[in-house]
Amino acid sequence: MRRGLILLGALALLAGCGGGDDRLSAKDYRAKASQICSETQRETNALGRPKRTSEFKVFLARGLKVTDRSLQRFSALKPPKDLQDEHDAIVAGEREAQEQLRSLSTKLHGDSRDLAVLRQVQPQLSKIGDETNARYRAAGLTACAQG
Numbered sequence: 709m710r711r712g713l714i715l716l717g718a719l720a721l722l723a724g725c726g727g728g729d730d731r732l733s734a735k736d737y738r739a740k741a742s743q744i745c746s747e748t749q750r751e752t753n754a755l756g757r758p759k760r761t762s763e764f765k766v767f768l769a770r771g772l773k774v775t776d777r778s779l780q781r782f783s784a785l786k787p788p789k790d791l792q793d794e795h796d797a798i799v800a801g802e803r804e805a806q807e808q809l810r811s812l813s814t815k816l817h818g819d820s821r822d823l824a825v826l827r828q829v830q831p832q833l834s835k836i837g838d839e840t841n842a843r844y845r846a847a848g849l850t851a852c853a854q855g
Contacts, residue, residue, distance in 0.1 A: 731786045737795075738848055740785055745852035748778040761823050765816040772809055779806065787847075794847035801840040808836060 732740065751774045758767040779802050787795040812829050816822045841853040 731788050734788050734791060734848070737785060737787045737791060741782060741847075741849050742851040744778055744782050744785075745849070748774060751778075761820055761826070762818050764822055764826070765813060765818045768809060768813050768816070772806065772813070775802075775806060779803065791847055794843065798840065798843045798847060798849075798852075801836065801843050805833075805836045805840060808833060 752771055755767060755770050755774070758764045779799070782802070783799045785795065808829070812825070812833075815825050815829075817825075837854065844850070844852040
């Protein structure tokens, strides 16, 4: 009887301590992150590519929906402590890119004027893309880096 009370007390104490760590291992983190990136790539490829500038605004809106969902899933991952900083940097970079793309979408007209707008923002978007790719590589997520 006494032994049962000690066991119950020990279990109650352990339960009160919050249990284990819900962080992923580095291997599991990279596997889940890479899966999210692959699925995102598949979904954005399925959107096709705009053939005319008049199609770009709609393409961008659809692409943002895909990447919003993916970013939400990616940011919910629990990386191991040694990859937390890299994970946070990736999420921050992706959020910055999303905001830039949202800003771009408000400047588009759906006609030939969009070509000038796209040319103007292209260097900044390339810079953000390069920085984000470097963050993915730093976290060992080469499958997520573009180019």
